[in-house]
Amino acid sequence: MPNSILKVENLKKSFQVAGGLFQKSQHVNAVIDVSFEIEEGTTFSLVGESGCGKSTTGRLITRLIAPTSGSIVVDGKEIATAKQSELKHLRQTVQMIFQDPYASLNPRMKVKELVGEPLEIHTKLSKDEREKLVLEMLEVVGLNAEHADRYAHEFSGGQRQRLGIARALITKPKLIIADEPVSALDVSIQSQILNLLKQLQQEFKISYLFISHDLSVVEHISHYIGVMYLGTIVEIGRKETIFNNPKHPYTQALIASVPIADPTLRKKKKVLIGDIPNPKNPPSGCTFHTRCPFASDICKQAIPQMRKINEEQSVACHFVN
Amino acid sequence: MTEHVLRVSDLETSFMRDKTEIKILRGVNFSIRKGEILGLVGESGSGKSLTSLSIMQLFHGTTGKIVKGSIYFNGEDLTKMSESEIRKIRGKQMAMIFQEPMTSLNPVLKIGKQLMEAIEMHLKLPKSESKHHAIQMLKSVGIGRAEEIIHEYPHQLSGGMRQRVMIAMAMACHPNLLIADEPTTALDVTIQAQILELMKKLKEENETAILLITHDLGVVAEMCDKVVVMYAGQVVEEADVFELFASPKHPYTKGLIASVPKIGDKKEVLDSINGHVPSPQNMPKGCKFAPRCNQVMSICQEESPPTVEISATRQCSCWLYAKKDVEVNA
Numbered sequence: 001m002p003n004s005i006l007k008v009e010n011l012k013k014s015f016q017v018a019g020g021l022f023q024k025s026q027h028v029n030a031v032i033d034v035s036f037e038i039e040e041g042t043t044f045s046l047v048g049e050s051g052c053g054k055s056t057t058g059r060l061i062t063r064l065i066a067p068t069s070g071s072i073v074v075d076g077k078e079i080a081t082a083k084q085s086e087l088k089h090l091r092q093t094v095q096m097i098f099q100d101p102y103a104s105l106n107p108r109m110k111v112k113e114l115v116g117e118p119l120e121i122h123t124k125l126s127k128d129e130r131e132k133l134v135l136e137m138l139e140v141v142g143l144n145a146e147h148a149d150r151y152a153h154e155f156s157g158g159q160r161q162r163l164g165i166a167r168a169l170i171t172k173p174k175l176i177i178a179d180e181p182v183s184a185l186d187v188s189i190q191s192q193i194l195n196l197l198k199q200l201q202q203e204f205k206i207s208y209l210f211i212s213h214d215l216s217v218v219e220h221i222s223h224y225i226g227v228m229y230l231g232t233i234v235e236i237g238r239k240e241t242i243f244n245n246p247k248h249p250y251t252q253a254l255i256a257s258v259p260i261a262d263p264t265l266r267k268k269k270k271v272l273i274g275d276i277p278n279p280k281n282p283p284s285g286c287t288f289h290t291r292c293p294f295a296s297d298i299c300k301q302a303i304p305q306m307r308k309i310n311e312e313q314s315v316a317c318h319f320v321n
Numbered sequence: 322m323t324e325h326v327l328r329v330s331d332l333e334t335s336f337m338r339d340k341t342e343i344k345i346l347r348g349v350n351f352s353i354r355k356g357e358i359l360g361l362v363g364e365s366g367s368g369k370s371l372t373s374l375s376i377m378q379l380f381h382g383t384t385g386k387i388v389k390g391s392i393y394f395n396g397e398d399l400t401k402m403s404e405s406e407i408r409k410i411r412g413k414q415m416a417m418i419f420q421e422p423m424t425s426l427n428p429v430l431k432i433g434k435q436l437m438e439a440i441e442m443h444l445k446l447p448k449s450e451s452k453h454h455a456i457q458m459l460k461s462v463g464i465g466r467a468e469e470i471i472h473e474y475p476h477q478l479s480g481g482m483r484q485r486v487m488i489a490m491a492m493a494c495h496p497n498l499l500i501a502d503e504p505t506t507a508l509d510v511t512i513q514a515q516i517l518e519l520m521k522k523l524k525e526e527n528e529t530a531i532l533l534i535t536h537d538l539g540v541v542a543e544m545c546d547k548v549v550v551m552y553a554g555q556v557v558e559e560a561d562v563f564e565l566f567a568s569p570k571h572p573y574t575k576g577l578i579a580s581v582p583k584i585g586d587k588k589e590v591l592d593s594i595n596g597h598v599p600s601p602q603n604m605p606k607g608c609k610f611a612p613r614c615n616q617v618m619s620i621c622q623e624e625s626p627p628t629v630e631i632s633a634t635r636q637c638s639c640w641l642y643a644k645k646d647v648e649v650n651a
Contacts, residue, residue, distance in 0.1 A: 044612045048510035050480075092642040142507030156506040158598040182505075186364040186536060189582040191591035198589070213509065216539070220582035220591065243584060259579045264542055271518050275479045 004073075005175050005207045006038040007060065011070035011080075013056055014053075014266050017280065018099075028270045028280050030056040032231035034070075038224075039206050044241075045210040045218040047254070048228035049276055054211045058177045061209065062096050063087050075174055092122045095168035100182035101160030106154040106166075111138070112148040114163060118171045133170060140203075141166045142196060158189035162196070171201065179211045192316065194221055215258045219243055230287040232281055233306070237313030249314045286318065294319055325393070326497050326530040327376070328352040332390035334375045336383065343601045345371050347554045348390070350628075351499070353547075356528040360545035360562070362535060362577070368554040368596040369534045373500045376532070377417055378407050379448035395497060413443040416491035422483035426475040432459075433471025436490050443494045458489040462519055481512035485519070492523055499524075502534045517544060538581050541565055547634075550574050553599060553609035556628075560635040570637040572614045608640065616641060 004284070015033040018033045031053040046054040060067050063079060071162045074082040079090050095118075098104040105114055116134045119125055135145045141162040152160060161181060168176055178197070182190040198221065200206060212218050218225060219239065226236040234246040246252045253272040274291045279285055289299035298318050304314065306316040334346040344370050348417055351554060353359045361369050374380065376392055392399040394453050396414060399407065419425045427435055436455040440446055452471070460469035462485040475483055484504065490498055501520065506512035517540065524531055540549055541562065548565045550558040550573065558571040569575045596613040599605060605612055613623040615622035615646060629642040 073579035148342060158597060170471075186365060187538070188576055188580045189597065191582070191593035194582070195590050195593065200557065215510070216582045216584055219584045220586075220588075253511060255584070257510045259513075259517070259537065259543045261538040261542045261566065263542045263566050263577065263582060269514055269518065270516045273515075275481055275512065276509070 003040045004037050005075055006039050006209065007073040008037070008057075008061065009071045009073075010066045011035070011057065011060060011072065012136045012281055013053075013060055013065065016069050019088075023201065024096055026280060029231055029282070030279065031067075032059065034226075034231075035048060036224075036226050036233065036236060038209060040174070040207055041205040042211050042223040043201065043208040043221055044224045044226065045212060045222040045226055046233075047215060047224050048217050049213060049254075051230075051276055052228040053231040053281060054228050055169055055179055058096070058179050058209060058211050061295055062094055062177055063090060083289050088122070088269045092118075092171045094175045094177065095163075095171060095173040097164050097176060097178040099183050101157055101164050101184065105160060107152055109151070110148070111143075111152070111163060114152065115166045115170055116145050117168060121172050121183065126144055134166075137166045139169050140169070140200070144191075147314070156189075157185050158192055161189075164175070165193075165200070169204070169206075172204070173206065173234060175207045175209065177209045177211070182217060184215065190217070197221065214255075214256060227254065230277065232287070232316065234288065234312070234317070235315045237308075241310075241312040245304075245313075245318045247287075247309065247313065248317050249294055250288050253291075286316075288313075325352045326355050326357075326392040326394075326395065327389075327532070327605075329372070330370070330391050330393075331526075333373060334371055334385060334386045335388050336385050338384070342388075344388070345368070345601055346375065347553070349556055351549045351556060351559060353530045353532060354372065355497070355530055356524065357547060358524060358533055358545045360530040360533050360541040360548045361549035361551060362538065362541055364366065364536065364577075364598050366553075367551040369536075369551055370502055371554075372551070372594065373417065373502050376500060377406075377415065379417075409443075412439050413494045414496050415495070415498045415499040415500070416494070416496040417502065418484070418487045418491050418504050420505075420506050422480065422487045423475060425487060426483060428475055430477075431471065432473055432475065432486055436486070436493060439490060440493050448524045453492070455489075458493050458568045460485070461523070462486075463515070464489070467602060480508055481515060482490065484508060484512075484516055488516070488519065488523070490624050492527070492529070497528055498532065498638055500532045500534070503536070504533070505540065506535070506537070513540075520544070538578060539540060549578070551605065555609065555638065556600070556636075556637075557610065557639070558637045560637075564632075564635055569638050570631060570642065571610075572616050573610050574639070576599070576613075576615075590595060595604070608638075628635065 011031055011034040014027045017026045017028050019025040025140050034057055048054050053291050060066050061072055075093055075142045112134050116130045120129045143162055182193050210221055222239045225239050226233045226244045229250050235251045246255055272291055277290055285301050286304050287294040288298040304316045304318045308314045324337055330350050332346055332349040333343045335342045349372055363369050375387055388402050433455055437451045438452040440454050456467045464485055480564040497621050498526050505516050509563045545562045549556050550561050564649050576594040582591055594613050608626050611617050626638045626640045627643050628636050628638045630636050
C-alpha cells in the first residue's frame with residue numbers, strides 16, 4: 001500500500017443561515033458525511049452538481065473553514081481541530097488552485113511577487129534566492145523569465161492559470177487542491193493546463209484533489225473518483241470501474257447526461273427529471289430518491305450505507321448488491 | 322429546398338474606442354433554413370456573441386455598429402430597418418435566450434407578468450387570454466405547476482426552471498428564429514440534458530430555426546444540423562455536423578476537436594492549440610490563425626486566405642485548400 005497523503009473520515013460541515021425577521025436561524029448541512037483517502041502521487045476527483053458540497057470539502061481540507069466534526073489527516077497529522085497557529089505548516093504541504101484566474105491573482109503585484117509570496121511566508125530565503133526559485137518555477141509551468149516583471153492583467157486566461165499553478169507549486173506541496181481549475185478556460189487552453197497538471201504530477205509526485213463538474217475532464221485526469229450528491233459521497237472507486245460500470249443511479253444518470261462530441265453517437269437520452277433539492281430542506285432517507293427512477297418505499301425511509309461491492313468500488317444505494 | 326430564415330452576408334461590426342474604430346466582426350457569412358439548428362462555435366473572443374447581438378441589433382448603450390454587410394431575415398434586410406421596425410420583429414418573429422437566466426429576467430416582476438408583457442405587445446391578446454397563453458407556454462416547456470409559478474418571482478426558481486421560463490418567453494410568440502447564446506453553460510449537466518431535449522422538442526413541433534451559440538463541442542454534436550466555426554471575427558469553416566466531426570478541414574477546427582477530452586479515450590496527453598486568440602487591436606497580417614497554426618505556410622503570414630468551397634455543404638477559409646491558380650481577391 002503506497003503512502004496515504006490525505007485521509008478524510010466522516011467529515012461534516014453545517015453552516016448557520018441567518019433567519020428572517022420572524023424566522024429562526026437554520027442549519028444547512030453542506031457536507032454531511034464524507035470519507036476518502038488519497039495516495040501519494042495520485043489524483044482523486046470529487047464530482048457532482050452545484051450545491052453538492054464538493055467545494056466545501058476542498059475548503060475544509062485546506063482548513064480555510066473549520067469542520068463541524070470528523071477527521072482530516074494530512075501526511076500523518078490530524079488537522080481537523082488544529083489551531084490557526086498550527087496551520088502554517090499545513091499551508092505549505094497543501095496548496096490550492098482556484099477556478100477564476102482573474103479573481104485569484106492580486107492585480108497590484110508583479111508576477112515575481114505573486115509567485116514568490118508563499119516563499120516569503122514559509123521560508124527564510126533571501127530576496128535573490130527567492131527570485132531565482134521564482135524564475136525556475138516560471139519555466140516549469142511554461143512561462144519564462146521575461147514575464148517576471150509583468151502584472152497579472154497582461155496575461156491571458158490560460159497564462160494566468162499557469163501563474164496560479166506556479167504560486168501553488170513553489171512551496172513544494174505534497175497535495176494540491178484544484179477547485180474547477182479549467183472550468184473558466186476555452187477547450188484548447190483547458191487541454192494545455194490539463195497536460196501541465198499531469199506532467200507536474202509525474203515530475204514532482206504531487207497528489208491532487210481535483211474538484212470538477214465536468215466528467216470528461218475528470219475522466220481524463222483522475223485515478224480515483226468520488227461522486228457527491230447533497231453533501232454525501234454516493235459512489236467511490238477506481239476511475240475505470242466507475243466509468244465502465246457505474247452502479248449508483250445518480251452516477252449512471254450523470255455519465256449519461258454528458259454530451260458526446262461525436263454526432264454519430266447521438267441517442268435519445270434518459271433525462272433525469274427534476275432539480276437538485278434545496279439542501280436547507282433535504283429529502284428523507286436516500287436524498288436522491290426524489291429524482292431516482294428506481295426509488296421505492298425503503299429509499300424514502302432509510303439512509304443507505306456505503307458498502308464495498310468489489311475491490312475497486314463502493315456504493316451507497318439500497319438496491320446495489 | 323426550404324427557404325432561408327436568416328442569411329447573414331459579409332457582416333462587419335465595429336466598436337469605437339477613443340475615437341478609433343475597432344473592427345470585431347470582419348466579414349461573417351452563414352445562413353439558416355426553417356427547422357434547422359445551426360451551431361456557432363469558437364473560443365471566447367471569436368465574435369460568436371457579437372454575431373447574435375448584431376442580428377438582434379442589440380447595441381443599446383454601446384458604441385457598437387454594423388458597418389458593412391446585410392442580415393436578411395425572412396427576405397428583409399434588418400440592417401436597413403429603423404429601430405421601431407426592428408422592435409416589431411424582435412421578440413415576435415425572432416427571439417433570444419441568454420446564458421444566465423437570472424440576469425435576463427426582471428427580479429422585481431412576477432413570472433406571469435414578464436411572460437404576458439411580450440404576449441400582450443406582439444399578439445395583441447386581451448389580458449385573460451394572454452394569461453391562459455402564458456400558462457400554456459409554461460406547461461409546454463415542462464413546468465408542471467404553471468398556475469402557481471406565474472405568481473412567483475425569478476429568485477424563487479432554480480436555475481433550470483428560470484431557463485425554462487426564458488425559453489417559454491422566447492417561444493411565446495412562435496418565432497421563426499430562436500437565438501440561443503450559451504443557453505446551458507450555467508447549468509448542471511443533468512439540467513443541461515433536460516433543456517437540450519426541450520429545445521429539440523420545441524424545434525420539431527414548431528419548425529423553429531435555431532442559432533445555437535456554444536463553446537461546447539459536445540452540445541454541438543448532439544444538437545446541430547450544421548456548424549459554423551468562427552475565429553477572430555471570421556468564419557473559418559462551415560460544414561454539415563457529421564462531416565465536420567468526421568473530417569474537420571481547417572487546422573483550427575481540427576485543433577478544437579482534438580482538444581476535447583473524451584470519456585473512454587485512453588490518450589495520456591491531450592492535443593491543444595498553442596497561444597491564444599489575438600486581441601482585436603493586434604490582429605496579425607494574413608490569416609488570423611497563422612501564429613497558432615501547426616500547418617502554417619509562408620503565404621499565410623502575408624495574405625488572408627480565400628474561402629474555398631470544398632463541397633456543396635462545406636466551406637473552409639484556409640490556404641491549404643486553395644488551388645494554386647486561385648487569384649487572391651480577399
